[in-house]
Amino acid sequence: MRRIYLDYAATTPTRPEVVKAMLGYFTDAFGNPSSLYSCGQETKGAVEEARGKVAALIGARDEEIVFTSGGTEADNFAIKGVAFANESKGNHIITSSIEHHAVIETCKFLEGRGFIVTYLPVDKYGLVDPDDIKQAITGKTVLISVMHASNEIGTIEPIAEIGKIAREAGAYFHTDAVQTLGHIPVDVNELGVDLLSMSAHKLYGPKGVGALYIRKCTGLVPFMHGGEQERRRRASTENVPGIVGFGTAAELAQPEMDGETERLTYLRDQLIKGLMERIDHTHLNGHPLKRLPNNVNVSVNYVEGESMVLNLDLESICVSTGSACSSSSLEPSHVLLAMGFSPEQAHGSLRFSLGKWTTEEDISRVLEVLPRIVAKLRAMSPLLKSHR
Amino acid sequence: MTKTQPLYSEKVMEHFNNPRNVGEMGNPDGIGHVGNPVCGDIMELYIKVNNGTTVDSKFKTFGCGAAIATSSMVTEMVKGKSIEEALKILKRAVAEALGGLPPIKMHCSSLAEEALKSAIEDYLSKSKGE
Known part of the structure; x- marks a missing residue:
């Protein structure tokens, strides 16, 4: 793969x-x-x-x-x-x-x-x-x-x-x-x-x-x-x-910046839109407009971030929960907590960051794979039932 | 390139990828509910007991790979065991059965042990009342 x-x-x-x-x-x-x-x-x-x-x-x-x-x-x-x-x-x-x-x-x-x-x-x-x-x-x-x-x-x-x-x-x-x-x-x-x-x-x-x-x-x-x-x-x-x-x-970097910004912003927005359409109880974290052209950070309610990352890895897709530096820490993201998130929402965040070799096909593959992963994890989540 | 060092053992990944006994149980004899959202792991474990023997167990877990794998493993380990034997399933045994856990994830095996103990206590308190 x-x-x-x-x-x-x-x-x-x-x-x-x-x-x-x-x-x-x-x-x-x-x-x-x-x-x-x-x-x-x-x-x-x-x-x-x-x-x-x-x-x-x-x-x-x-x-x-x-x-x-x-x-x-x-x-x-x-x-x-x-x-x-x-x-x-x-x-x-x-x-x-x-x-x-x-x-x-x-x-x-x-x-x-x-x-x-x-x-x-x-x-x-x-x-x-x-x-x-x-x-x-x-x-x-x-x-x-x-x-x-x-x-x-x-x-x-x-x-x-x-x-x-x-x-x-x-x-x-x-x-x-x-x-x-x-x-x-x-x-x-x-x-x-x-x-x-x-x-x-x-x-x-x-x-x-x-x-x-x-x-x-x-x-x-x-x-x-x-x-x-x-x-x-x-x-x-x-x-x-x-x-x-x-x-x-x-x-x-300098001469490529404008072109890359335009290309990545398009892919970023495709990914955001697709995730919101295909996975319910999902929220975009961060500002919708005052935002890096390559960053997508979402909270997927009722599932935990690491379990999504591991499942995506089994599909050969590399993403992280919050920041890479915090991936071995058990603390929920200090950034999301500062933004007023509950700890369980903060534990369910995923960060996608796009770059030079990201293609439209990559985005489509994520949109095809992630809803399946979330459905599987939600089926085993004790949080979902209490929110119904 | 040097060989990659995976975070989790093959056994952990196998249980994480194909967890056994996922789901809620109709009319369980005992329910254990442990963990909290702050630490990021919540486990719910159900047991069915027949003549002092655990005949079935199911779980629902919100948590990391290790939390899901330990939940799956502990529900497998408890099946067919008497209540006395089930109480002797310790976190170390759960972690060992999974081929070990990274040090930072050892608390997940404690959580699995606690979830099982809590389900058994629930069963014992209910059966006392009958």
């Missing part, structure tokens, strides 16, 4: 063009970019070229990009970096209750170190209200962190509006753009952000590489110590092949 992969929000395959661009940097051009001789300078050039490509994708200057090991590191770096560098100015951080764990857990870590964190609520679509941000700001607020779009429910947050509020308040503003980079326009000046987290493997680049955009003059402490790399902000020998791959992925 042909495998149907619908979990592009968890990770994407690396594009063949990207792999090709990387290969030479494992074997021939293996020099350390910090070395003075020519084969070191060659890889230094490759890193700087990649930096330029990533910067171009977000409208930043080259020197404002710091390569990291991925999105999680970028989030950790941004939040701890600003918090520790600005302790003398204040100890208050504002974030939302639906952030990725890389943000939430970092904030919790800081709470144990004397920082005060406000976790703002969201509405039933998962949207943060900019007015809530305004209300939450105090004289001690040093950082605001709100994700560009939710990895789980696909809702796109009003980042530009929040950016203005942050600027007026004089607080640094960070956004996790891991799910949007390369998929919808991301411009650091239009969004008004000071820090922005990126990950290569969500846009057909390799795993193990990401970046943090740091606006010029943003005060933050280095993430790693022990070398001159990345303008002393992140010591460690550069992951040259990974960085080259990230640059290539960024370069390829």
